[in-house]
Amino acid sequence: GAVVSQHPSRVICKSGTSVKIECRSLDFQATTMFWYRQFPKQSLMLMATSNEGSKATYEQGVEKDKFLINHASLTLSTLTVTSAHPEDSSFYICSARENWISSYEQYFGPGTRLTVT
């Protein structure tokens, strides 16, 4: 099946610094990728839709200037958490869909655990 990777798997950073998380589709091309955040014991919350070659679409309440998304190629999307604060500590997960119109399945990455100290 389709594989999505994320890097790093976990990162600890100091408050005020920026962190970049990569999401790659390894064996398929993905025009669209999605970024989710999951707090402990809670569900996945969609943060933004990442579109290759265009600006990301952010969900209501998600600060686009804080969570910068770049989707520069059909296999790579990056999420940069800028000026991170302890409340940004969470589990960040990306997903991708294959590039054919009748594909509804999404493949998720293994997630990135961000801890801001």
Next chain:
Amino acid sequence: SQKIEQNSEALNIQEGKTATLTCNYTNYSPAYLQWYRQDPGRGPVFLLLIRENEKEKRKERLKVTFDTTLKQSLFHITASQPADSATYLCALAGSSNTGKLIFGQGTTLQVKP
């Protein structure tokens, strides 16, 4: 507002029995519904997808039903095994095929040997 409810209490069953998990939704007309498995500290893994015009879908020991009148999906695991222990998430998607999913909070299944 759109709401998806899964039983937040953990489901404990004996190995070999059938596990049944419920997903109810309100204020939404999904084009399709998906079920995922999530292990601790890992991303969700896709299990099954069922469309609005389908009543039932099967895959090996898994079965999903979708009742758009009741606004409910049931997820069954037959002949459950301890390895089936995980959190199971249901996710709904609208008809615009944007791919945007709304997730339930998940139900944790514990299968005891």
